[in-house]
Amino acid sequence: MASVSVQDVSRNDLPWLVEWRQDKCVLCGMCAAVCTADAICFTASRGGVRGAALRQRAEISHACTGCGMCTKVCQQDAVRPVRNPDNRFPLLARAGGPLKRGGRSNLNPPRTLDKLVVGRISQMTDPALDSERHTFDLRAPLGRVLPVQDLPLRVEGDSLALTAPTPPVRWIYPLLFSDMSIGALSTRAWEAIALACAYLNEQCRLPVRMCSGEGGLPGRLLESEHLKYMIVQIASGHFGWNRILRALPRMKTDPAGVLIKIGQGAKPGDGGLLPAAKVAPHIQSIRGVPRATLHSPANHQGLYSIEEAVQKMHLSCNAAFGFRVPVAIKCAASATSVAVYNNLLRDPYNICGGFFLDGIQGGTGAANEVSLEHTGHPIVSKVRDCYRAALLQGRQGQIPLWAGGGVGQTGHAAADAFKLICLGANGVLVGRLLIQLLGCVGNEHGRCNACNTGRCPAGICTQDMRLVRRLDVDRGAQAIVDYMLAFDAELRKLLAPVGNSSLPVGRADALVATDKAVADALGVTYAC
Amino acid sequence: MVRIKTLDGHRRRSTQELLQTIEAAVLRGDTEFDIEASGQHDIGGPLWNREGKELLFRVRNPGQRVGAMCLPGTTVLVDGPAPADAGWLNSGGRIVIRGDAGDTAGHCAAAGVIQIGGRAGARAGSLMKHDPQYEEPSLWVLRTVGDFSFEFMGGGRAVVCGLGCAPAVSPLGARPCVGMVGGAVYFRGEADDLPEDVLLSAPDDNDMSWLKAGLANFLASVGHPDLLPELSDRRQWNKITPVPFEQRKRAPVMDMGTFRRNAWVPGGIFGDVLEDDGRVTELAAPGDERLRVPVWNGESCRDCRLCLKSCPRKAIVRTDGEKGVYSAACARCVGCGLCAGLCPCGAWRMTEIASV
Structure with missing residues (x-):
């Protein structure tokens, strides 16, 4: 028997528990293969193939995130992540410095809206x-x-004439695809959003605009007509602006706008x-x-x-x-x-x-x-x-x-x-x-x-x-x-x-x- | 003939008084009325003679909804203009207005004939419909109609002759036929602002014969029989019908793949910085798509063959030798780690492949 001390991290310390139904599992292994957190492994509880058991890794660095890809691929409904209200993750996971993650605030106060x-x-x-x-x-x-x-x-006669230039104004759809950068998003995800934006404009006549985020824009987009749907962002890192500026002489159209990002x-x-x-x-x-x-x-x-x-x-x-x-x-x-x-x-x-x-x-x-x-x-x-x-x-x-x-x-x-x-x-x-x-x-x-x-x-x-x-x-x-x-x-x-x-x-x-x-x-x- | 005056010095009969007087007379068997109105509503319907005789109302200066809810066998002749809702919910009467009619003339008319010898206001003919158990309604307007005409029209026929309409002005007003689902509108002149779900066409032979017959009757009723030749020029007439329900397309039709291939940046916007053939892989994919791969260490292996039996993908290959040599066929292995988990000797170990 391996020795266990009280301060060892156990799976019960993690925010999600991988619930496994041995009676249903056929040991196809798909759940472990798809897990990007590498949270699932197998052990031999007894000898032989029939002794195989699914085990959740009891490691902070391999903590299950609850994404449920295991459940998605399991044909037998034998595995799913279950929220663990008794977890000690916020205490233990700070051993390596401040906790970092993506997403939104998880505090969920009652929504004013x-x-x-x-x-x-x-x-x-x-x-x-x-x-x-x-x-x-x-x-x-x-x-x-x-x-x-x-x-x-x-x-002027029967009409009105402008005597000075007026600031540019674009009348656009009241929902804007907000700034998520190339880099934060995968190329495919960013392109899918840009593609949806173009489709909405050209097939559905919704003048939706998309903000690039602070990761520059792909050169091919900068030099295409679709640039007119894009609001180019400049944030404190100014990432990608070298390419935006160098593309200026070859731009077929102006972008929809520029967004200076001060904060988020x-x-x-x-x-x-x-x-x-x-x-x-x-x-x-x-x-x-x-x-x-x-x-x-x-x-x-x-x-x-x-x-x-x-x-x-x-x-x-x-x-x-x-x-x-x-x-x-x-x-x-x-x-x-x-x-x-x-x-x-x-x-x-x-x-x-x-x-x-x-x-x-x-x-x-x-x-x-x-x-x-x-x-x-x-x-x-x-x-x-x-x-x-x-x-x-x-x-x-x-x-x-x-x-x-x-x-x-x-x-x-x-x-x-x-x-x-x-x-x-x-x-x-x-x-x-x-x-x-x-x-x-x-x-x-x-x-x-x-x-x-x-x-x-x-x-x-x-x-x-x-x-x-x-x-x-x-x-x-x-x-x-x-x-x-x-x-x-x-x-x-x-x-x-x-x-x-x-x-x-x-x-x-x-x-x-x-x-x-x-x-x-x-x-x-x-x-x- | 019952003659009714509605003003006695400074005293005006209310709508209720007038309508109750008319109703009592109709009950007594009177069939012809000459009414000098002073804005009373709802003159002309819904009334009927118990012996089935025709009822005739000659009206001057009516209020709103003259001929409203009118029944078959009733004729209402207005000598002059009529305000809003003339012929509202007409269910079979014949209503003739020699002058202009106000807004919503013929609104919800479902049978009968409404003939207007001048203009009609906004939302003329809106929500007209046709109950197949009865004859279809028709609405005739000599001059023009106001904005939002024939909105939500569901049946019947409307005719706008466009007489006196200024050039380049639509005789149908702004945004006609919005939400039209049935019936037909005939008009002379040019309509603009038509919604996408209606069709503009030239009237066919059946349309023209119906139009010509109706026009003769209409022009005679409103006192302009002389205009028949001018209005009979087939080339000047247009017809609006709704796109049949079955042919309507709600959603855009181009699928995203076609759009991407034809209207998007060729080769994708990242084609010059990243190789991506667009292939979509399954969640659990073998080969280079594996997140982790099993690595075999021969020194620890005791050749028990448990991995061979446990591999769900039959990916493990044993080559005979002095002792078995094992490997995982990458074309089948998805990197599930069962081999590593079950191996009693620790000969299989899962290794994370660095991201590409």
Whole structure:
């Protein structure tokens, strides 16, 4: 008998237990073969083949993540991961330093959005609309929208003429494919999302845009017409921008926009993180770095004040594309967001084309768990605060507000989007939802979340081609398209009963809150 | 002939008073009415003579819903214009309006004939339908109709002659025929803004003979028989019918693979930095796709052959020699590790292959 001491790690210390049904198992071995965590092995409990038994490794480094690939391949229903509420993982797993993982916060406080209901229905007061057949204008601005009195117009005969250039504005779909970088995602996953985006534009007439993330863009995309669907991101690491700039002379079209990333909701105040396990040769070449764990700085180096951030960074990005492309900025939602928004609104040069706010429920490919769980700001009240701040100055709608971080977390993205729009957002961002549609099995209850390990069982957050080949690009893109078409229909189903033909930006009167505190904080009617 | 005035000095009869007066007269057997109305609603229906005689209402200055819910055997003649909802839910009557009609004329008409000698307002003919147990309804408009005309139309025929319509202006208003699922709309002129699920065509011979017969009756009713030659030019007529339900396509039809091959960047956007033939592997794949491979160490092996028996893929090969030499055939082995787990001597060991 092997000796066991009380301080040895046992399987009962791990967050997931692999439950094995010996009476059903035929020892086909598939469960162990597919396990990317290498959590399953076999032992001989007695002599001979019939003595074989499945055993879960009792090692922190091989802890089952609950992804359930074993269950997926088992023809006999003989194996499944079971959540272990008595685990000691958070204590033991920090032996090697701070815990890192991907995914979203797993703390799951009650969602504010679920305490809001579309409660102001057109019933005799005004006509409700026909969601199926009425024509809705479901577009949101990206770009600085000038108020009527500031438009440089002159009457020339029977028409109006512009006397000065106006900031570029793109009217796009109010749901934007949020920034997940090449590197964080596998090539196939990133391409599937880009492909779905093009399909939605060209086959379904939904003008959906995709943000590249901070990992550059592939040269072939930069030089294709499809670039017009892409919002190129520049974050503190500036990864990939060398190739973007060198592609400028060969670009057939402008990108849809530029997004300056200051921070992200999942790990505000922390820079991007790409673990070495994911820095494959093609990532090294696109990013221009050797294989190493890549940290983006927490700050854009060279920006020392908000004024610099607004002027210097926006100016450079505007200038790069001849002032033809809207430039927006993305910040993690924060107690200070309103101050930032006010600063942008007062900029006399009208150079900021959008304020993207990312809330604490946003996802990430890799972060310290302490940041994921304990830093950030819920998105809902912050969008409302920013909108109201603009409203008080009569400047609402001038710098479009885009909200992300947990949109679609419960699978109901259209309702989330609609409520955020009623509270003042012009549009919403989704990221995690997209990879879940591709096949990611991770969730906000500690399942999988192995995005940082390079061992994504779905081939989405990995550069290991053995795993990447598990992902079918066409099927993945199709799943995103299908969801988006349902999203579009559902958004109409919400617009119709409140009687709006266009997006009800800031129409908080369309909502009621079933929680008094939420009602008070957001300035909507309390209903019970 | 019953003559009814609805104004007595400054006193106006309410709709209820007027309709109850009419109903009592119809019950007494009166069949002809001449009504000097002052905006009373719902004049003309639903009424019937107990002996099946025809009812005739001559009306001036009616309120909304003149001829509403009208039954077969009733004729309503309005000398002049009529406000909204003329012929609403018409179920078989003949309603003639010599002047303009307001919004939603003919709304939900399911039988009978409505003839309008001027324009009709927004949502004219919306939700018209045809109950196959009865004759189909028709709606005739001499001039033009307002926006959202024939919305959700489900049956019957509508005719918009487009008389006096300015060039390059649609006689059907903005966004006609949205949600149309049945029936037909004939019109002269150019319609724009038509939804995708309707078809624009030229009327065929059957359409034209129906149109010509109806036009003669219509123009006579509204007092413009002289216009018949002008409106009989077949080349000026168009017809709108809905795309049949069976032929409607809800979802986009191009499958993603076809789109990727034809409309996407050839060879994929990463084709120049990464070799990827697009092959999709099973979750448990053999060969180079294995996450871990078994490695055999001959020194520990006691040649018990348990691995041969336990391998679920029959991937282990034993070559005879002084002592057996073992290997795992990579074409079959998926790297499950049963051999390593069961080997009593520790001769098999699973090795992680570094990621590519």
